[in-house]
Amino acid sequence: MGIQDQKVAVITGASQGIGAGLVTAYAKLGYAVVATSRTIAPVDDTGILTVPGDIADPATAERVIAAAIERFGRIDTLVNNAGIFVAKPFTDYTAEDYAKVTGVNLTGFFRLTQLAVGQMLAQGGGHIVNITTSLVDNADARVPSVLASLTKGGLQSATKSLAIEYATRGIRVNAVSPGTIRTPMHAEETHGFLAGLHPVGRLGEISDIVDAVVYLENAPFVTGEILHVDGGMSAGH
Known part of the structure; x- marks a missing residue:
């Protein structure tokens, strides 16, 4: 398999928790991986490229996208995993809370996804997965979380909108909506x-x-799906 044939995944929030788990999983699937977060360190693996940076900054x-193209020549999957939760x-x-949460959860998603979609269209297809939260569908009085609902709720709606916009052009767009995960x-x-x-x-695990x-x-055949992995939260209490 030549380097141009190897599939490439870009993963945000990749230094710990779910993001780090995703880097490992995509590498196991045979993908080259471009991993980004503010604190990510270089790794001794030719198939994994780390790009440090604050995703809130366009x-x-x-x-990240330039590095992916330069090193691996393509982008097949983008996982928008980076997220901030302030309850x-x-x-x-505060104004700082608002700027911080919208910066990562919305601004970061927006520019990176635009650039990735541009590349995917040039290649003839790709896949985007957004990580949201089940609080979007089921607000809980015990966890006041308007900023999460505002930003991750926007992401959930954008998932469906993008899935439909690009359904005939080979780009699938899905979301995973977690409950609280042990991270x-x-x-x-x-x-x-x-x-x-x-x-x-109980809590969910990173592997969930x-x-x-x-999956x-x-x-x-799956696009526009919001896959709830939340121990039943979205079904009720």
Whole structure:
């Protein structure tokens, strides 16, 4: 398999948690991977290119896509995994909170996805997966999260809109909507409370989300899907 035949995945928020799990999973699938986050370090693997940068800055998106094309020649999959979650009562959100959350969750998604879609159209197809949150569909009084709903809810709607816009041009667009997953983002002492938010009574694991993304990757007839991996949260309480 020549380097031009190898499929290429771009993954944001790739240094830890779900993102790091996705880098490993796509490498196992035989993909070259371009991994980006603010703190990502170089790795000794010719099939993985790390690009440090703040995804809220459109210049990072330009650098990531340029690096992917220069090193691997194509982009087959983009996983918009980077996300910030700030749970506060609505009136407590500051201008800084708003700028930070919209910067990563919306601005970062927007420019990177535009550039990736441009490349996918030139190649004749591709796949985009957005990572959202089940709070979008099922608000919970115990977790005030308007900024998550505003931004990740926008991402969920954009998933369907993009899927339909590009349905005849070989680009599929899907989302995975997690419940709370056991990652470094959540302090150990919060796990009991967070587990209780799920009807199944426990947290999800990184592998649950990674497996869902891999399913979507290998599902050519699935587009515009919001795949809930949330221990039943989206079904009710």
